[in-house]
Amino acid sequence: MANPEKPQLNLTLRITLAFGVVLGAFFIIALRLWYLQILRGDFFRDRSENNRLRTIYLPPPRGLILDRNGIMLAKTRPSFNVELIAEDCPDPKSTIARLSQLLAVDNNMLMERLKDHKRRRRFEARLLLKDVSRDTVAIVSAHKWELPGVIINVVPTRDYQFQSVAAHVIGYIREINKNQLENPKFAGYQMGDEVGQYGLEARWEKTLQGKRGVQNIIVNATGSKVKDFSFEPEKAGHNLTLTLDLKVQQAADLALQGKRGAIVAMDPRNGEILAMSSSPAFDPNIFTRDISTELWNELTTGKGKIL
Numbered sequence: 001m002a003n004p005e006k007p008q009l010n011l012t013l014r015i016t017l018a019f020g021v022v023l024g025a026f027f028i029i030a031l032r033l034w035y036l037q038i039l040r041g042d043f044f045r046d047r048s049e050n051n052r053l054r055t056i057y058l059p060p061p062r063g064l065i066l067d068r069n070g071i072m073l074a075k076t077r078p079s080f081n082v083e084l085i086a087e088d089c090p091d092p093k094s095t096i097a098r099l100s101q102l103l104a105v106d107n108n109m110l111m112e113r114l115k116d117h118k119r120r121r122r123f124e125a126r127l128l129l130k131d132v133s134r135d136t137v138a139i140v141s142a143h144k145w146e147l148p149g150v151i152i153n154v155v156p157t158r159d160y161q162f163q164s165v166a167a168h169v170i171g172y173i174r175e176i177n178k179n180q181l182e183n184p185k186f187a188g189y190q191m192g193d194e195v196g197q198y199g200l201e202a203r204w205e206k207t208l209q210g211k212r213g214v215q216n217i218i219v220n221a222t223g224s225k226v227k228d229f230s231f232e233p234e235k236a237g238h239n240l241t242l243t244l245d246l247k248v249q250q251a252a253d254l255a256l257q258g259k260r261g262a263i264v265a266m267d268p269r270n271g272e273i274l275a276m277s278s279s280p281a282f283d284p285n286i287f288t289r290d291i292s293t294e295l296w297n298e299l300t301t302g303k304g305k306i307l
Contacts, residue, residue, distance in 0.1 A: 002248065055218065056216075058213035058214065061210060061236040063210070063237030065200065065201075067245060073162060073242070074159070075158075076156045078157075079155050081155060083134070083151050083153050098147060110129075163285060168276070168278040171203075172196075172199070173195060173197060173263075195209065195289075203281070212234055213235075243273050244276070245274045262276075262279070282299060
């Protein structure tokens with residue numbers, strides 16, 4: 001019985017093909033490594049460092065404003081802000097929508113505020129809601145795992161003890177604007193800093209403004225703090241003592257209540273100003289929180305034209 005001939009195997013061809021496939025795979029891997037390490041190395045190194053090490057700037061407490069008897073007219077209090085670190089948030093739109101639902105605030109307004117912070121550095125928190133209540137803090141904290149990237153940041157803000165008393169003299173603070181950031185006078189300031197915008201707060205800005213602190217922390221993959229890396233404490237601003245006398249100022253404000261006009265009370269012995277009142281007045285505390293366009297227009301261009 002005849003045996004069929006076995007086909008001849010071309011081992012040389014197969015080995016050459018296998019070698020070519022392996023060589024091609026190594027070439028593709030090497031090309032990918034070259035792309036990641038050489039072309040995109042700086043980018044991924046920066047991402048890695050920022051995912052591990054975060055720099056937090058600590059705003060300093062602003063100096064006090066006192067009357068001639070040491071009574072505080074303007075002091076500093078803690079303010080709770082709701083902020084978002086976009087790089088820690090895989091889907092900002094969904095997170096903002098959930099936050100809007102939990103806090104019953106307008107979703108479009110939150111999205112607009114998120115887009116407004118184009119000049120912020122990567123991994124820097126973006127302000128969504130300013131000076132919120134403790135109830136809001138509790139809600140955000142309780143739903144932390146539903147809100148990736150959302151944090152509660154405690155920062156110092158102004159507290160004008162006697163509301164509208166001497167408001168036109170003391171003035172108010174508000175977040176630094178784009179034009180001010182481009183002004184050499186505000187060199188060293190950054191987006192998000194609160195500065196004097198009116199009255200003595202603006203005139204003595206450099207004196208009242210302290211020096212910000214810097215805290216570097218190590219975080220995990222979710223952006224949560226693991227431990228401290230380095231810390232440089234903030235320095236409070238200098239206090240400002242006025243010649244105003246609170247009781248005389250309150251009497252002048254009361255005399256102008258419901259009227260338009262101004263009163264100046266001076267000590268004739270030395271020319272010191274004891275009171276300087278102007279009506280209509282305003283409560284400067286409104287500027288430490290979110291202020292609507294309607295209210296701002298009423299203050300600046302409305303019938304009373306208070307500012």
